[in-house]
Amino acid sequence: MSELVTGEAVALELRPARLPSRALAVLLDLAVAVAVYVAVTVALMAATSSLDVAAQTALSIAAFVLVLVGGPIAVETLSHGRSLGKVACGLRVVRDDGGPIRFRHSLVRGLIGVIEILMTLGVVACVASLVSARGRRLGDVFAGTLVVRERVPFSSAGFMPPPPPWLAGRFSGLDLSAVPDDLWLAVRQYLARTGQLDPRVGWAMAERLAADVSARTGAPVPREVPPPAYLAAVLQERQAREAWRAFGGAPAAGSPVPTTPVTPVAPVAPAPSGPPPAPVVPPAAPPPPPASAPGGRPEVPRDVPSDGRRGTGFVPPA
Template sequence: MSELVTGEAVALELRPARLPSRALAVLLDLTVAMLVYVVLTIALVAATASLDDAAQIAVSIATSVLVLVGAPIAVETLSHGRSLGKLACGLRVVRDDGGPIRFRHALVRGGIGVVEILMTFGVVACIASLVSARGRRLGDVFAGTLVVRERVPVVRTGFLPPPPPWLAGRFSGLDLSAVPDGLWLAVRQYLSRMQQLDPQVGWAMAERLASDLSARTGTPVPQGVPPAAYLAGVMQERQAREARRAFANGAAVGGPAAGGVHPADAPGSYEPPAGFPPVAAPPTAHVAQTAPAHETVQTAQPDEPSSDRPAGGTTGSTSFVPPA
């Protein structure tokens, strides 16, 4: 991901296109341009047969410049950064701030592209793209542009089972500000896949995640609460806080609310348990807001098992079924 900051100080997370996809797009564009050039050359040779050699050479040079330089500039300007090859590969040229390009951006990219792509057979462009952290060639650097991927694979998130009813509101006093995003992602992934895991493996993962989560919050897991139910309860509490913060009316923009989660407050990184595939944080735009005045934070107290809670720490009659 590449974080771009717009003029309104909004952070955008875009996925820059790398060398293989860009090279394929350029190859498609050049193939189409050469076909058009050959067709136009044949037509012009027939139309200018009565002219002398100098005039025919001038027409040929003008045609090559128009097709190989002028046409790509016009196409990128009119399509706002999408040539035929980029459209086929799901790419697009944007400005450094994420906005659409204009004629001057396309002109600089096209002019420098003649040297680094056509005259050097793409060697200079390949070297510049490999050296650049965001895969930019020299034309992108001087024009202030970036080629990004428009078609990003959609990650399907599984259903998160709700916690048992007797855990409702049990974790309202937890301090979740020290929990990193990597741990939240691991917990969410486990809850969405726990029914597909081997019972013993799933139970071990739940214990590991519950131990890490309790260490971050500073409050031990309540006795008699299964680790999977504990994870579901804390995750529900976190989602409830995020929903309250998002829909709070009249809240001033400032630091994170008490108990809230913000990437800047997540110290360090988190290594998920063995068996989890690598996870990456989805593109998000974080807006920190203060909590409403009526919202208070309570300290977590080790409550006694309630009368409506099943004995022995089982989940009872609920849709949540932790691993055996």
């Protein structure tokens, strides 16, 4: 795959930053870090004036490590490779394949930068940048990163065609962790230059790249998918995963979205509007008719006179 990663192809996609612009960005970052370190040191001295000398020295060393070492690492991680100096100079730190850096890249660059920038006053970093073909210092070599220029004129030659819509999410289950960065860079460069290549040469190159990618993923290329479309779809899947990990947002294309089973609920009748109805009281049963005498006449109680008035129950003697 080394013959595909040529200087022409690298200049087409990733334009390495020159030493003067990188040195100016480092100086701006150091100026800001030193200013913050001086302010933190003065605040610590005022706050810890009652402590002994040993405690003040320990706090000063901790402030030095946190501000001058941990500060650049945190800034590069959170800004995805764009510190204050790099923003001012139009630079950015990316991976070898052009993707965004992560915490481990910033950590390696920051730790090695203490030796080649702070302890040697930048002499080792300048020598390494002059010797490297792409202007990388030792921290970039060990971290697998590259400082590139972002403010470059737009060129239609670097346009990468999107995959066909019918391949969206087709390769969401592939394991892309075993594919190296130089192979991804070769795929990106091929897709960017596919319009400039001879059709037969481009097809043969696409078949070779597709075979290399499928050998690393462990899944063969589907027969109905052309090699250029396969490369475009796999690269888009990888970029979607990297964007999800680095920036957050919607899940990658084609990735399954977890769902929660919904338990059906019986419909509830709406409550009636207005005042509640009055309770219905059943009508009282009518009183039973009076008992009749054997002769057909109604029986009159003994204590009730014939005129209908209720008596006292006293009968006078005859």
